[in-house]
Amino acid sequence: MKAKTICRMLIGFTLLLVAGCQTVKPWDRDLLAQKQMSFNPAPMLQSIDEHIYFSKEASMGGASVGGGGCGCN
Amino acid sequence: MQLEKPKPPSALRDALHTAALALLLVPAATQAQTAPTTANTSDSPDRIDVTSLFYGEQGRTSIFEPVVRFTHLMQDGQSLSGQFGLDVITGASPTGELPSGQVQTRTSASGRTITSSAGTLPTAPFSDRRFAFDGDWKKPWGRVVTSTIGGHFSREKDYQSLGASGMIATDLEHRLLTITIGGGVNRDTVFPVGGTTAGLSSSAIISTASNQKSVANVLIGVSRVMSRRWMLAVNASESHENGYLTEPYKLVSVLNPTSGVPLTSLTEKRPSTRTRSSVMGSSVYHFTQDLLYSSYRYYWDTWGIRSHTLDLKYRHQFDDTTYLEPLLRFYTQSAANFYTGGLLQGNPLPDFASSDYRLGALNTITVGGTYGLRWNDFPGDWTVRAQLIRQSGNSSPPNAIGVQRRFDLSPPVNIYAVVVGYSFGY
Amino acid sequence: MRRLLLFTFLSLTLTLSASATGPAPDFTLPARSGTVSLHDLRGKVVYVDFWASWCGPCRQSFPWMSSMSEKYAKDGLVIVAVNLDKDVDAAGSFIQEYTPPFTIAFDPAGKTAEAFGVEAMPSSFIVSRTGKIMYAHQGFEQSKSKALEEKIKDALKP
Numbered sequence A: 001m002k003a004k005t006i007c008r009m010l011i012g013f014t015l016l017l018v019a020g021c022q023t024v025k026p027w028d029r030d031l032l033a034q035k036q037m038s039f040n041p042a043p044m045l046q047s048i049d050e051h052i053y054f055s056k057e058a059s060m061g062g063a064s065v066g067g068g069g070c071g072c073n
Numbered sequence B: 001m002q003l004e005k006p007k008p009p010s011a012l013r014d015a016l017h018t019a020a021l022a023l024l025l026v027p028a029a030t031q032a033q034t035a036p037t038t039a040n041t042s043d044s045p046d047r048i049d050v051t052s053l054f055y056g057e058q059g060r061t062s063i064f065e066p067v068v069r070f071t072h073l074m075q076d077g078q079s080l081s082g083q084f085g086l087d088v089i090t091g092a093s094p095t096g097e098l099p100s101g102q103v104q105t106r107t108s109a110s111g112r113t114i115t116s117s118a119g120t121l122p123t124a125p126f127s128d129r130r131f132a133f134d135g136d137w138k139k140p141w142g143r144v145v146t147s148t149i150g151g152h153f154s155r156e157k158d159y160q161s162l163g164a165s166g167m168i169a170t171d172l173e174h175r176l177l178t179i180t181i182g183g184g185v186n187r188d189t190v191f192p193v194g195g196t197t198a199g200l201s202s203s204a205i206i207s208t209a210s211n212q213k214s215v216a217n218v219l220i221g222v223s224r225v226m227s228r229r230w231m232l233a234v235n236a237s238e239s240h241e242n243g244y245l246t247e248p249y250k251l252v253s254v255l256n257p258t259s260g261v262p263l264t265s266l267t268e269k270r271p272s273t274r275t276r277s278s279v280m281g282s283s284v285y286h287f288t289q290d291l292l293y294s295s296y297r298y299y300w301d302t303w304g305i306r307s308h309t310l311d312l313k314y315r316h317q318f319d320d321t322t323y324l325e326p327l328l329r330f331y332t333q334s335a336a337n338f339y340t341g342g343l344l345q346g347n348p349l350p351d352f353a354s355s356d357y358r359l360g361a362l363n364t365i366t367v368g369g370t371y372g373l374r375w376n377d378f379p380g381d382w383t384v385r386a387q388l389i390r391q392s393g394n395s396s397p398p399n400a401i402g403v404q405r406r407f408d409l410s411p412p413v414n415i416y417a418v419v420v421g422y423s424f425g426y
Numbered sequence C: 001m002r003r004l005l006l007f008t009f010l011s012l013t014l015t016l017s018a019s020a021t022g023p024a025p026d027f028t029l030p031a032r033s034g035t036v037s038l039h040d041l042r043g044k045v046v047y048v049d050f051w052a053s054w055c056g057p058c059r060q061s062f063p064w065m066s067s068m069s070e071k072y073a074k075d076g077l078v079i080v081a082v083n084l085d086k087d088v089d090a091a092g093s094f095i096q097e098y099t100p101p102f103t104i105a106f107d108p109a110g111k112t113a114e115a116f117g118v119e120a121m122p123s124s125f126i127v128s129r130t131g132k133i134m135y136a137h138q139g140f141e142q143s144k145s146k147a148l149e150e151k152i153k154d155a156l157k158p
Helices: A003-019 A043-056 B011-025 B402-406 C002-019 C056-075 C088-098 C111-116 C142-156
Strands: B046-057 B062-073 B079-094 B104-107 B113-116 B123-141 B145-156 B159-172 B177-190 B205-207 B211-227 B230-243 B251-255 B262-267 B273-286 B291-301 B306-317 B323-333 B362-373 B381-392 B413-425 C028-030 C035-037 C045-051 C077-083 C103-106 C123-127 C133-138
Touching (some): A043 B046, A043 B362, A043 B413, C045 C056, C045 C142, C056 C077, C088 C103, C111 C123, C133 C142
Parallel strands (some): C045 C077, C077 C103
Antiparallel strands (some): B046 B413, B104 B113, B159 B177, B211 B230, B251 B262, B291 B306, B323 B362, B362 B381, B381 B413, C045 C123
16 A cells, blocks of 8 residues: 555654754753653553454554464454 | 672662652652652562453453563663463354354364354354463663563463564664664464364364464664653564464355355465564653653555554653553554455355454554552552453445345454553562 | 864864863852852862752762762862752752752753763762862762772872
């Protein structure tokens, strides 16, 4: 389908990330230092959710590698 | 391993210390937290995390899954984790067949009793127990590079999985940019109860040997601190599967081409390779106190499935340790190109066919929330996550034939999932 | 254009020398009582530490700095811990708990940290009796504190 378009958007987005201009000084990182300021603040809950969706939907992948086998019905 | 590591403080002392500190750090007058107490359990050299999943599908499967994880943090920043999980599964699962319009009971090749009442999708009861071990080792290399390697083993009645993964992350641009590269391999074995059947046959056993399935995946991720309050990330992953990818007990109905009445059932058959790709963008935004987590994933694979996933979580922080986090998730997928509601008698058999509803067009909506809290004078953090998941497919596909038009061919599946988690450091 | 390049080059070398062995940028900051100025401390060895209450390693460094202050004050060591919390209240409750026996200065805008070219939290600088940066250190690890103490001792040598 639109895989190409999405890939192009992704490349653009990645460039934006790499080139991002605003800098945050070390002493301004009070909020960033918080545990909840993370893409995955609760890894165990996250992996349970991934396991549920992996067994009930056809998709997988995203933010983590590896994964368990599951002959889930 | 360091032998002369200082003795860790006792849990009680730690708890008192934490409580005292929490009192001091949150002035009663302001109440609003200004910065996290770093003197929480994450400072302890050892941590235990326990979660229990209670999962139920209306009229189908129920699962109880306790998991316990031990983490040991070393002084130089290394950490070792070991995890053990158990799955207890009971219930019934749809076979893939279509309703016949009359009550049917028979025994499948795997020795399972298949029953169906008139007009509903046939299901087969099953029960299984699965256990899983996971371990990982995280090591910093200097101030900006961290590596993680992990191993996995799980086994259930008819499935075994053995896997290894590795990941390396590096911080660049004054720690504002992080690049992650990872990969993993899995060697799985499928040994269906009663033997392996030939694909698209009347459950003819062709082998009692086990079947191999191998998976290799790679991931690359870029994440960036955009401002004092905002982080963005993009991940791309690809996974190659090879070997026995068929669901051993799923069936496909063969229908009378005019009346739509099921005449017989054949085993399903899937291709022996599959390449799955996904790209995902995620954002975390910190408001004055609250946080918004959002992510979008686009997925595509060589079976013709495309999917979109949107995930939103809003975390309202009451104080340092108490929060409420409502969540919403939307998922939609297109059907695999060999997905079929049923085959027609008299037509030549296709190369591949499956009626597994998870390979059909499907939408999932999830509504839920997480509550996190800590009790005074009691060490550790508690979390409860409750979710309602509703899956719906195409109930009346336009190509349904004859009698099949009268039935709901994809009744919505309602699922509840509750996870209780507890973690503490010592 | 050439002037701009030259300026960039000069400011770059200046930044580099400031964090290596150049003269320490002077500051006058509010302290727990009154103010503290670096130039008033000429003749003393000044250990300038930049910290914040939300930073884990900073927390770990406080007991160590207390012991350094008690051990070497008589030899002419002065510890000035510059707090960079945006919210002075957060720093206040932290100080209440640790009751450090050394000087705490407050710089919520981070101007001093900028001038010193602070790259990590915590960061510390050993300033000689003549006002020169003799040593710069990033982070705090218990295992490296012994070596850091040696640097302080070196600076205190007459």
